[in-house]
Amino acid sequence: MRKKDGHTHTIYSHHGSQEQLSAYLDRAIELGFDEYVVTEHAPLPAPFLLSFNQPEKARYDSALYDRELKDYQSLVEEAQAKYGQQIKIKRGFEVDYFADYEDEIQVFLEKEKGWWDEIVLSVHFLPDKKGDLAAIDYDAETFEQYFGPDLDQPQQLFARYFQAIEDSIRFADRLGIKVRVGHLTLIRIYQKRFDLPDFSPEVQAQIDRILALIKAGGHEIDYNAAGFRKKDNGESYPTAAIVQRAKRLGIPLVYGSDAHQVADLGLHYEEISENIMKNS
Ligand SMILES: [Zn+2]
Ligand SMILES: [Zn+2]
Structure with missing residues:
Protein backbone atom coordinates (compact mmCIF):
# COMPACT_ATOMS: atom_id res chain seq x y z
CA MET A 1 0.00 0.00 0.00
CA ARG A 2 1.27 3.46 -0.83
CA LYS A 3 1.92 5.47 2.28
CA LYS A 4 -0.11 8.64 1.95
CA ASP A 5 -0.85 11.58 4.20
CA GLY A 6 -3.95 13.25 2.77
CA HIS A 7 -4.37 16.12 5.23
CA THR A 8 -1.56 18.48 6.30
CA HIS A 9 -1.07 22.16 7.12
CA THR A 10 1.55 24.92 6.83
CA ILE A 11 2.36 28.24 8.47
CA TYR A 12 -0.65 29.71 6.67
CA SER A 13 -3.10 28.08 9.10
CA HIS A 14 -2.16 30.84 11.56
CA HIS A 15 -2.87 28.43 14.39
CA GLY A 16 -0.03 25.95 14.02
CA SER A 17 3.71 26.07 14.30
CA GLN A 18 6.03 28.32 12.29
CA GLU A 19 7.99 25.37 10.91
CA GLN A 20 8.63 25.51 7.19
CA LEU A 21 7.03 23.17 4.67
CA SER A 22 10.50 21.81 3.86
CA ALA A 23 10.81 20.60 7.47
CA TYR A 24 7.47 18.76 7.16
CA LEU A 25 8.59 17.17 3.90
CA ASP A 26 11.97 16.10 5.25
CA ARG A 27 10.14 14.37 8.09
CA ALA A 28 7.53 12.78 5.80
CA ILE A 29 10.30 11.38 3.60
CA GLU A 30 12.11 10.09 6.68
CA LEU A 31 8.88 8.34 7.74
CA GLY A 32 8.61 6.67 4.34
CA PHE A 33 5.59 8.52 2.98
CA ASP A 34 5.15 8.20 -0.80
CA GLU A 35 2.45 10.81 -1.14
CA TYR A 36 1.76 14.04 0.73
CA VAL A 37 -1.19 16.35 0.20
CA VAL A 38 -0.81 19.92 1.43
CA THR A 39 -4.31 20.99 2.43
CA GLU A 40 -4.15 24.44 3.92
CA HIS A 41 -7.38 26.04 5.13
CA ALA A 42 -8.79 27.92 2.13
CA PRO A 43 -9.62 31.61 2.69
CA LEU A 44 -12.92 31.97 4.53
CA PRO A 45 -15.84 33.60 2.69
CA ALA A 46 -15.65 37.42 2.86
CA PRO A 47 -19.16 37.94 4.30
CA PHE A 48 -18.41 35.38 6.99
CA LEU A 49 -15.23 37.26 7.94
CA LEU A 50 -17.13 40.52 8.18
CA SER A 51 -19.59 39.27 10.73
CA PHE A 52 -18.09 36.35 12.61
CA ASN A 53 -17.35 36.82 16.32
CA GLN A 54 -17.89 33.46 18.06
CA PRO A 55 -15.04 33.83 18.96
CA GLU A 56 -13.74 36.89 17.17
CA LYS A 57 -10.16 35.59 17.27
CA ALA A 58 -11.12 32.63 15.08
CA ARG A 59 -11.88 35.09 12.33
CA TYR A 60 -8.17 35.82 12.00
CA ASP A 61 -6.37 32.63 12.90
CA SER A 62 -8.38 29.88 11.23
CA ALA A 63 -7.28 29.98 7.61
CA LEU A 64 -5.25 31.51 4.81
CA TYR A 65 -5.89 35.18 4.20
CA ASP A 66 -6.91 36.01 0.65
CA ARG A 67 -3.76 38.04 0.18
CA GLU A 68 -1.62 35.00 1.08
CA LEU A 69 -3.18 32.65 -1.42
CA LYS A 70 -0.57 33.17 -4.14
CA ASP A 71 2.29 32.78 -1.67
CA TYR A 72 0.82 29.51 -0.43
CA GLN A 73 0.43 28.21 -3.95
CA SER A 74 4.00 29.19 -4.85
CA LEU A 75 5.26 27.48 -1.71
CA VAL A 76 3.59 24.20 -2.69
CA GLU A 77 4.76 24.47 -6.30
CA GLU A 78 8.35 25.13 -5.20
CA ALA A 79 8.17 22.11 -2.89
CA GLN A 80 6.95 19.97 -5.78
CA ALA A 81 9.92 21.10 -7.87
CA LYS A 82 12.43 20.53 -5.08
CA TYR A 83 11.11 17.28 -3.58
CA GLY A 84 9.30 15.73 -6.54
CA LEU A 121 -14.26 19.39 2.78
CA SER A 122 -14.82 20.15 6.45
CA VAL A 123 -17.31 21.64 8.86
CA HIS A 124 -15.63 23.68 11.62
CA PHE A 125 -18.41 26.21 12.22
CA LEU A 126 -21.94 25.33 13.22
CA PRO A 127 -24.95 27.42 14.19
CA ASP A 128 -25.48 27.58 17.93
CA LYS A 129 -28.97 27.29 19.43
CA LYS A 130 -29.70 30.89 18.47
CA GLY A 131 -28.67 30.22 14.89
CA ASP A 132 -25.38 32.15 15.02
CA LEU A 133 -22.29 30.39 13.68
CA ALA A 134 -19.70 29.37 16.26
CA ALA A 135 -16.39 27.51 16.09
CA ILE A 136 -16.61 23.83 17.03
CA ASP A 137 -12.93 23.09 17.59
CA TYR A 138 -11.37 26.38 18.67
CA ASP A 139 -10.99 25.35 22.31
CA ALA A 140 -13.09 23.68 24.99
CA GLU A 141 -14.08 26.99 26.58
CA THR A 142 -15.39 28.32 23.28
CA PHE A 143 -17.28 25.09 22.71
CA GLU A 144 -18.85 25.35 26.15
CA GLN A 145 -19.71 29.01 25.71
CA TYR A 146 -21.62 28.55 22.46
CA PHE A 147 -22.71 24.92 22.52
CA GLY A 148 -23.12 24.60 26.29
CA PRO A 149 -26.90 25.25 25.99
CA ASP A 150 -27.05 22.18 23.72
CA LEU A 151 -25.33 19.86 26.15
CA ASP A 152 -28.52 18.79 27.89
CA GLN A 153 -29.72 17.53 24.50
CA PRO A 154 -26.51 16.39 22.83
CA GLN A 155 -28.30 14.22 20.23
CA GLN A 156 -29.85 17.38 18.82
CA LEU A 157 -26.41 18.97 18.58
CA PHE A 158 -25.12 15.85 16.81
CA ALA A 159 -28.09 15.93 14.45
CA ARG A 160 -27.42 19.59 13.57
CA TYR A 161 -23.77 18.85 12.95
CA PHE A 162 -24.44 15.85 10.72
CA GLN A 163 -27.06 17.84 8.84
CA ALA A 164 -24.27 20.31 7.97
CA ILE A 165 -22.06 17.41 6.86
CA GLU A 166 -24.86 16.02 4.73
CA ASP A 167 -25.44 19.46 3.18
CA SER A 168 -21.71 19.74 2.42
CA ILE A 169 -21.69 16.46 0.49
CA ARG A 170 -24.82 17.35 -1.45
CA PHE A 171 -23.13 20.67 -2.29
CA ALA A 172 -20.03 18.86 -3.63
CA ASP A 173 -22.32 16.61 -5.66
CA ARG A 174 -24.07 19.61 -7.19
CA LEU A 175 -20.69 21.06 -8.17
CA GLY A 176 -19.64 17.69 -9.56
CA ILE A 177 -16.45 17.54 -7.52
CA LYS A 178 -15.13 14.63 -5.53
CA VAL A 179 -13.96 15.47 -2.05
CA ARG A 180 -12.55 13.83 1.03
CA VAL A 181 -14.92 14.44 3.93
CA GLY A 182 -12.83 15.95 6.74
CA HIS A 183 -12.80 14.63 10.33
CA LEU A 184 -16.36 13.34 10.13
CA THR A 185 -16.95 13.24 13.91
CA LEU A 186 -15.29 16.52 14.92
CA ILE A 187 -18.35 17.35 17.03
CA ARG A 188 -17.02 14.81 19.56
CA ILE A 189 -13.73 16.74 19.97
CA TYR A 190 -14.34 17.46 23.67
CA GLN A 191 -16.40 14.34 24.33
CA LYS A 192 -14.57 13.34 27.51
CA ARG A 193 -14.69 16.80 29.02
CA PHE A 194 -18.43 17.17 28.41
CA ASP A 195 -19.24 13.49 28.84
CA LEU A 196 -20.92 13.24 25.45
CA PRO A 197 -23.01 10.08 24.94
CA ASP A 198 -22.75 7.64 22.04
CA PHE A 199 -24.75 8.51 18.97
CA SER A 200 -28.43 7.62 19.30
CA PRO A 201 -30.01 5.19 16.79
CA GLU A 202 -31.54 8.21 15.01
CA VAL A 203 -28.15 9.92 14.66
CA GLN A 204 -26.60 6.66 13.54
CA ALA A 205 -29.26 6.40 10.85
CA GLN A 206 -28.34 9.93 9.79
CA ILE A 207 -24.65 8.89 9.61
CA ASP A 208 -25.63 5.87 7.52
CA ARG A 209 -27.39 8.18 5.07
CA ILE A 210 -24.22 10.27 4.91
CA LEU A 211 -22.10 7.20 4.24
CA ALA A 212 -24.47 6.19 1.45
CA LEU A 213 -24.12 9.67 -0.06
CA ILE A 214 -20.33 9.52 0.18
CA LYS A 215 -20.35 6.16 -1.54
CA ALA A 216 -22.79 7.21 -4.26
CA GLY A 217 -20.85 10.40 -5.00
CA GLY A 218 -17.49 8.65 -5.23
CA HIS A 219 -16.09 10.66 -2.32
CA GLU A 220 -13.54 9.62 0.27
CA ILE A 221 -13.27 9.85 4.05
CA ASP A 222 -10.43 11.59 5.88
CA TYR A 223 -9.31 9.01 8.47
CA ASN A 224 -7.98 11.67 10.75
CA ALA A 225 -5.46 11.07 13.51
CA ALA A 226 -5.87 14.46 15.22
CA GLY A 227 -8.63 13.20 17.50
CA PHE A 228 -6.20 10.71 19.08
CA ARG A 229 -3.97 13.63 20.06
CA LYS A 230 -6.73 15.61 21.77
CA LYS A 231 -6.88 14.55 25.40
CA ASP A 232 -10.58 15.40 25.54
CA ASN A 233 -11.29 13.15 22.56
CA GLY A 234 -8.92 10.16 22.49
CA GLU A 235 -10.15 8.45 19.32
CA SER A 236 -9.94 8.88 15.59
CA TYR A 237 -12.27 10.86 13.34
CA PRO A 238 -14.47 9.18 12.34
CA THR A 239 -14.97 6.75 15.23
CA ALA A 240 -14.01 3.09 14.85
CA ALA A 241 -17.64 2.00 14.44
CA ILE A 242 -18.18 4.41 11.54
CA VAL A 243 -14.90 3.29 9.96
CA GLN A 244 -16.21 -0.28 9.97
CA ARG A 245 -19.46 0.72 8.32
CA ALA A 246 -17.61 2.80 5.73
CA LYS A 247 -15.34 -0.13 4.92
CA ARG A 248 -18.30 -2.44 4.43
CA LEU A 249 -19.60 0.02 1.85
CA GLY A 250 -16.22 0.12 0.13
CA ILE A 251 -15.64 3.83 0.78
CA PRO A 252 -11.95 4.80 0.44
CA LEU A 253 -10.47 5.93 3.76
CA VAL A 254 -7.32 8.06 3.55
CA TYR A 255 -4.98 8.61 6.49
CA GLY A 256 -4.75 12.26 7.50
CA SER A 257 -2.31 13.43 10.17
CA ASP A 258 -3.90 16.89 10.09
CA ALA A 259 -0.41 17.99 11.13
CA HIS A 260 -0.13 21.56 12.36
CA GLN A 261 3.47 20.89 13.46
CA VAL A 262 6.17 18.56 12.13
CA ALA A 263 5.92 16.33 15.21
CA ASP A 264 2.31 15.43 14.27
CA LEU A 265 3.36 13.71 11.04
CA GLY A 266 2.90 9.96 10.93
CA LEU A 267 1.22 9.74 14.34
CA HIS A 268 -1.12 6.73 14.60
CA TYR A 269 -0.37 5.80 11.00
CA GLU A 270 0.20 2.12 11.86
CA GLU A 271 -3.07 1.51 13.66
CA ILE A 272 -5.05 3.51 11.10
CA SER A 273 -3.57 1.67 8.13
CA GLU A 274 -4.13 -1.66 9.92
CA ASN A 275 -7.75 -0.72 10.51
CA ILE A 276 -8.09 0.20 6.84
CA MET A 277 -6.66 -3.10 5.68
CA LYS A 278 -8.00 -5.64 8.16
CA ASN A 279 -11.22 -7.45 7.34
CA SER A 280 -14.07 -6.42 9.55
ZN1 LIG B 1 -10.17 20.68 9.94
ZN1 LIG C 1 -7.01 20.25 8.94
Missing part, protein backbone atom coordinates in the same frame (compact mmCIF):
# COMPACT_ATOMS: atom_id res chain seq x y z
CA GLN A 85 11.89 12.98 -7.00
CA GLN A 86 11.50 11.84 -3.39
CA ILE A 87 7.82 12.20 -2.61
CA LYS A 88 4.68 12.87 -4.61
CA ILE A 89 3.33 16.19 -3.39
CA LYS A 90 -0.23 17.10 -4.21
CA ARG A 91 -1.86 20.52 -4.14
CA GLY A 92 -4.87 20.87 -1.93
CA PHE A 93 -7.09 22.88 0.29
CA GLU A 94 -9.16 22.12 3.34
CA VAL A 95 -12.33 23.98 2.46
CA ASP A 96 -14.84 25.04 5.09
CA TYR A 97 -18.45 24.34 4.28
CA PHE A 98 -21.11 26.88 5.26
CA ALA A 99 -24.73 26.43 4.22
CA ASP A 100 -25.08 30.23 4.02
CA TYR A 101 -22.02 30.82 1.84
CA GLU A 102 -22.30 28.15 -0.82
CA ASP A 103 -21.97 30.73 -3.61
CA GLU A 104 -18.67 32.05 -2.26
CA ILE A 105 -17.27 28.55 -1.77
CA GLN A 106 -18.32 27.58 -5.27
CA VAL A 107 -16.61 30.65 -6.74
CA PHE A 108 -13.40 29.81 -4.90
CA LEU A 109 -13.38 26.14 -5.90
CA GLU A 110 -14.09 26.93 -9.53
CA LYS A 111 -11.58 29.80 -9.70
CA GLU A 112 -8.84 27.54 -8.37
CA LYS A 113 -9.97 24.39 -10.16
CA GLY A 114 -6.92 24.09 -12.37
CA TRP A 115 -4.62 24.37 -9.38
CA TRP A 116 -5.82 21.94 -6.75
CA ASP A 117 -5.57 18.16 -6.93
CA GLU A 118 -7.51 17.26 -3.79
CA ILE A 119 -10.03 18.91 -1.51
CA VAL A 120 -10.76 18.06 2.10
Whole structure:
Protein backbone atom coordinates (compact mmCIF):
# COMPACT_ATOMS: atom_id res chain seq x y z
CA MET A 1 0.00 0.00 0.00
CA ARG A 2 1.27 3.46 -0.83
CA LYS A 3 1.92 5.47 2.28
CA LYS A 4 -0.11 8.64 1.95
CA ASP A 5 -0.85 11.58 4.20
CA GLY A 6 -3.95 13.25 2.77
CA HIS A 7 -4.37 16.12 5.23
CA THR A 8 -1.56 18.48 6.30
CA HIS A 9 -1.07 22.16 7.12
CA THR A 10 1.55 24.92 6.83
CA ILE A 11 2.36 28.24 8.47
CA TYR A 12 -0.65 29.71 6.67
CA SER A 13 -3.10 28.08 9.10
CA HIS A 14 -2.16 30.84 11.56
CA HIS A 15 -2.87 28.43 14.39
CA GLY A 16 -0.03 25.95 14.02
CA SER A 17 3.71 26.07 14.30
CA GLN A 18 6.03 28.32 12.29
CA GLU A 19 7.99 25.37 10.91
CA GLN A 20 8.63 25.51 7.19
CA LEU A 21 7.03 23.17 4.67
CA SER A 22 10.50 21.81 3.86
CA ALA A 23 10.81 20.60 7.47
CA TYR A 24 7.47 18.76 7.16
CA LEU A 25 8.59 17.17 3.90
CA ASP A 26 11.97 16.10 5.25
CA ARG A 27 10.14 14.37 8.09
CA ALA A 28 7.53 12.78 5.80
CA ILE A 29 10.30 11.38 3.60
CA GLU A 30 12.11 10.09 6.68
CA LEU A 31 8.88 8.34 7.74
CA GLY A 32 8.61 6.67 4.34
CA PHE A 33 5.59 8.52 2.98
CA ASP A 34 5.15 8.20 -0.80
CA GLU A 35 2.45 10.81 -1.14
CA TYR A 36 1.76 14.04 0.73
CA VAL A 37 -1.19 16.35 0.20
CA VAL A 38 -0.81 19.92 1.43
CA THR A 39 -4.31 20.99 2.43
CA GLU A 40 -4.15 24.44 3.92
CA HIS A 41 -7.38 26.04 5.13
CA ALA A 42 -8.79 27.92 2.13
CA PRO A 43 -9.62 31.61 2.69
CA LEU A 44 -12.92 31.97 4.53
CA PRO A 45 -15.84 33.60 2.69
CA ALA A 46 -15.65 37.42 2.86
CA PRO A 47 -19.16 37.94 4.30
CA PHE A 48 -18.41 35.38 6.99
CA LEU A 49 -15.23 37.26 7.94
CA LEU A 50 -17.13 40.52 8.18
CA SER A 51 -19.59 39.27 10.73
CA PHE A 52 -18.09 36.35 12.61
CA ASN A 53 -17.35 36.82 16.32
CA GLN A 54 -17.89 33.46 18.06
CA PRO A 55 -15.04 33.83 18.96
CA GLU A 56 -13.74 36.89 17.17
CA LYS A 57 -10.16 35.59 17.27
CA ALA A 58 -11.12 32.63 15.08
CA ARG A 59 -11.88 35.09 12.33
CA TYR A 60 -8.17 35.82 12.00
CA ASP A 61 -6.37 32.63 12.90
CA SER A 62 -8.38 29.88 11.23
CA ALA A 63 -7.28 29.98 7.61
CA LEU A 64 -5.25 31.51 4.81
CA TYR A 65 -5.89 35.18 4.20
CA ASP A 66 -6.91 36.01 0.65
CA ARG A 67 -3.76 38.04 0.18
CA GLU A 68 -1.62 35.00 1.08
CA LEU A 69 -3.18 32.65 -1.42
CA LYS A 70 -0.57 33.17 -4.14
CA ASP A 71 2.29 32.78 -1.67
CA TYR A 72 0.82 29.51 -0.43
CA GLN A 73 0.43 28.21 -3.95
CA SER A 74 4.00 29.19 -4.85
CA LEU A 75 5.26 27.48 -1.71
CA VAL A 76 3.59 24.20 -2.69
CA GLU A 77 4.76 24.47 -6.30
CA GLU A 78 8.35 25.13 -5.20
CA ALA A 79 8.17 22.11 -2.89
CA GLN A 80 6.95 19.97 -5.78
CA ALA A 81 9.92 21.10 -7.87
CA LYS A 82 12.43 20.53 -5.08
CA TYR A 83 11.11 17.28 -3.58
CA GLY A 84 9.30 15.73 -6.54
CA GLN A 85 11.89 12.98 -7.00
CA GLN A 86 11.50 11.84 -3.39
CA ILE A 87 7.82 12.20 -2.61
CA LYS A 88 4.68 12.87 -4.61
CA ILE A 89 3.33 16.19 -3.39
CA LYS A 90 -0.23 17.10 -4.21
CA ARG A 91 -1.86 20.52 -4.14
CA GLY A 92 -4.87 20.87 -1.93
CA PHE A 93 -7.09 22.88 0.29
CA GLU A 94 -9.16 22.12 3.34
CA VAL A 95 -12.33 23.98 2.46
CA ASP A 96 -14.84 25.04 5.09
CA TYR A 97 -18.45 24.34 4.28
CA PHE A 98 -21.11 26.88 5.26
CA ALA A 99 -24.73 26.43 4.22
CA ASP A 100 -25.08 30.23 4.02
CA TYR A 101 -22.02 30.82 1.84
CA GLU A 102 -22.30 28.15 -0.82
CA ASP A 103 -21.97 30.73 -3.61
CA GLU A 104 -18.67 32.05 -2.26
CA ILE A 105 -17.27 28.55 -1.77
CA GLN A 106 -18.32 27.58 -5.27
CA VAL A 107 -16.61 30.65 -6.74
CA PHE A 108 -13.40 29.81 -4.90
CA LEU A 109 -13.38 26.14 -5.90
CA GLU A 110 -14.09 26.93 -9.53
CA LYS A 111 -11.58 29.80 -9.70
CA GLU A 112 -8.84 27.54 -8.37
CA LYS A 113 -9.97 24.39 -10.16
CA GLY A 114 -6.92 24.09 -12.37
CA TRP A 115 -4.62 24.37 -9.38
CA TRP A 116 -5.82 21.94 -6.75
CA ASP A 117 -5.57 18.16 -6.93
CA GLU A 118 -7.51 17.26 -3.79
CA ILE A 119 -10.03 18.91 -1.51
CA VAL A 120 -10.76 18.06 2.10
CA LEU A 121 -14.26 19.39 2.78
CA SER A 122 -14.82 20.15 6.45
CA VAL A 123 -17.31 21.64 8.86
CA HIS A 124 -15.63 23.68 11.62
CA PHE A 125 -18.41 26.21 12.22
CA LEU A 126 -21.94 25.33 13.22
CA PRO A 127 -24.95 27.42 14.19
CA ASP A 128 -25.48 27.58 17.93
CA LYS A 129 -28.97 27.29 19.43
CA LYS A 130 -29.70 30.89 18.47
CA GLY A 131 -28.67 30.22 14.89
CA ASP A 132 -25.38 32.15 15.02
CA LEU A 133 -22.29 30.39 13.68
CA ALA A 134 -19.70 29.37 16.26
CA ALA A 135 -16.39 27.51 16.09
CA ILE A 136 -16.61 23.83 17.03
CA ASP A 137 -12.93 23.09 17.59
CA TYR A 138 -11.37 26.38 18.67
CA ASP A 139 -10.99 25.35 22.31
CA ALA A 140 -13.09 23.68 24.99
CA GLU A 141 -14.08 26.99 26.58
CA THR A 142 -15.39 28.32 23.28
CA PHE A 143 -17.28 25.09 22.71
CA GLU A 144 -18.85 25.35 26.15
CA GLN A 145 -19.71 29.01 25.71
CA TYR A 146 -21.62 28.55 22.46
CA PHE A 147 -22.71 24.92 22.52
CA GLY A 148 -23.12 24.60 26.29
CA PRO A 149 -26.90 25.25 25.99
CA ASP A 150 -27.05 22.18 23.72
CA LEU A 151 -25.33 19.86 26.15
CA ASP A 152 -28.52 18.79 27.89
CA GLN A 153 -29.72 17.53 24.50
CA PRO A 154 -26.51 16.39 22.83
CA GLN A 155 -28.30 14.22 20.23
CA GLN A 156 -29.85 17.38 18.82
CA LEU A 157 -26.41 18.97 18.58
CA PHE A 158 -25.12 15.85 16.81
CA ALA A 159 -28.09 15.93 14.45
CA ARG A 160 -27.42 19.59 13.57
CA TYR A 161 -23.77 18.85 12.95
CA PHE A 162 -24.44 15.85 10.72
CA GLN A 163 -27.06 17.84 8.84
CA ALA A 164 -24.27 20.31 7.97
CA ILE A 165 -22.06 17.41 6.86
CA GLU A 166 -24.86 16.02 4.73
CA ASP A 167 -25.44 19.46 3.18
CA SER A 168 -21.71 19.74 2.42
CA ILE A 169 -21.69 16.46 0.49
CA ARG A 170 -24.82 17.35 -1.45
CA PHE A 171 -23.13 20.67 -2.29
CA ALA A 172 -20.03 18.86 -3.63
CA ASP A 173 -22.32 16.61 -5.66
CA ARG A 174 -24.07 19.61 -7.19
CA LEU A 175 -20.69 21.06 -8.17
CA GLY A 176 -19.64 17.69 -9.56
CA ILE A 177 -16.45 17.54 -7.52
CA LYS A 178 -15.13 14.63 -5.53
CA VAL A 179 -13.96 15.47 -2.05
CA ARG A 180 -12.55 13.83 1.03
CA VAL A 181 -14.92 14.44 3.93
CA GLY A 182 -12.83 15.95 6.74
CA HIS A 183 -12.80 14.63 10.33
CA LEU A 184 -16.36 13.34 10.13
CA THR A 185 -16.95 13.24 13.91
CA LEU A 186 -15.29 16.52 14.92
CA ILE A 187 -18.35 17.35 17.03
CA ARG A 188 -17.02 14.81 19.56
CA ILE A 189 -13.73 16.74 19.97
CA TYR A 190 -14.34 17.46 23.67
CA GLN A 191 -16.40 14.34 24.33
CA LYS A 192 -14.57 13.34 27.51
CA ARG A 193 -14.69 16.80 29.02
CA PHE A 194 -18.43 17.17 28.41
CA ASP A 195 -19.24 13.49 28.84
CA LEU A 196 -20.92 13.24 25.45
CA PRO A 197 -23.01 10.08 24.94
CA ASP A 198 -22.75 7.64 22.04
CA PHE A 199 -24.75 8.51 18.97
CA SER A 200 -28.43 7.62 19.30
CA PRO A 201 -30.01 5.19 16.79
CA GLU A 202 -31.54 8.21 15.01
CA VAL A 203 -28.15 9.92 14.66
CA GLN A 204 -26.60 6.66 13.54
CA ALA A 205 -29.26 6.40 10.85
CA GLN A 206 -28.34 9.93 9.79
CA ILE A 207 -24.65 8.89 9.61
CA ASP A 208 -25.63 5.87 7.52
CA ARG A 209 -27.39 8.18 5.07
CA ILE A 210 -24.22 10.27 4.91
CA LEU A 211 -22.10 7.20 4.24
CA ALA A 212 -24.47 6.19 1.45
CA LEU A 213 -24.12 9.67 -0.06
CA ILE A 214 -20.33 9.52 0.18
CA LYS A 215 -20.35 6.16 -1.54
CA ALA A 216 -22.79 7.21 -4.26
CA GLY A 217 -20.85 10.40 -5.00
CA GLY A 218 -17.49 8.65 -5.23
CA HIS A 219 -16.09 10.66 -2.32
CA GLU A 220 -13.54 9.62 0.27
CA ILE A 221 -13.27 9.85 4.05
CA ASP A 222 -10.43 11.59 5.88
CA TYR A 223 -9.31 9.01 8.47
CA ASN A 224 -7.98 11.67 10.75
CA ALA A 225 -5.46 11.07 13.51
CA ALA A 226 -5.87 14.46 15.22
CA GLY A 227 -8.63 13.20 17.50
CA PHE A 228 -6.20 10.71 19.08
CA ARG A 229 -3.97 13.63 20.06
CA LYS A 230 -6.73 15.61 21.77
CA LYS A 231 -6.88 14.55 25.40
CA ASP A 232 -10.58 15.40 25.54
CA ASN A 233 -11.29 13.15 22.56
CA GLY A 234 -8.92 10.16 22.49
CA GLU A 235 -10.15 8.45 19.32
CA SER A 236 -9.94 8.88 15.59
CA TYR A 237 -12.27 10.86 13.34
CA PRO A 238 -14.47 9.18 12.34
CA THR A 239 -14.97 6.75 15.23
CA ALA A 240 -14.01 3.09 14.85
CA ALA A 241 -17.64 2.00 14.44
CA ILE A 242 -18.18 4.41 11.54
CA VAL A 243 -14.90 3.29 9.96
CA GLN A 244 -16.21 -0.28 9.97
CA ARG A 245 -19.46 0.72 8.32
CA ALA A 246 -17.61 2.80 5.73
CA LYS A 247 -15.34 -0.13 4.92
CA ARG A 248 -18.30 -2.44 4.43
CA LEU A 249 -19.60 0.02 1.85
CA GLY A 250 -16.22 0.12 0.13
CA ILE A 251 -15.64 3.83 0.78
CA PRO A 252 -11.95 4.80 0.44
CA LEU A 253 -10.47 5.93 3.76
CA VAL A 254 -7.32 8.06 3.55
CA TYR A 255 -4.98 8.61 6.49
CA GLY A 256 -4.75 12.26 7.50
CA SER A 257 -2.31 13.43 10.17
CA ASP A 258 -3.90 16.89 10.09
CA ALA A 259 -0.41 17.99 11.13
CA HIS A 260 -0.13 21.56 12.36
CA GLN A 261 3.47 20.89 13.46
CA VAL A 262 6.17 18.56 12.13
CA ALA A 263 5.92 16.33 15.21
CA ASP A 264 2.31 15.43 14.27
CA LEU A 265 3.36 13.71 11.04
CA GLY A 266 2.90 9.96 10.93
CA LEU A 267 1.22 9.74 14.34
CA HIS A 268 -1.12 6.73 14.60
CA TYR A 269 -0.37 5.80 11.00
CA GLU A 270 0.20 2.12 11.86
CA GLU A 271 -3.07 1.51 13.66
CA ILE A 272 -5.05 3.51 11.10
CA SER A 273 -3.57 1.67 8.13
CA GLU A 274 -4.13 -1.66 9.92
CA ASN A 275 -7.75 -0.72 10.51
CA ILE A 276 -8.09 0.20 6.84
CA MET A 277 -6.66 -3.10 5.68
CA LYS A 278 -8.00 -5.64 8.16
CA ASN A 279 -11.22 -7.45 7.34
CA SER A 280 -14.07 -6.42 9.55
ZN1 LIG B 1 -10.17 20.68 9.94
ZN1 LIG C 1 -7.01 20.25 8.94
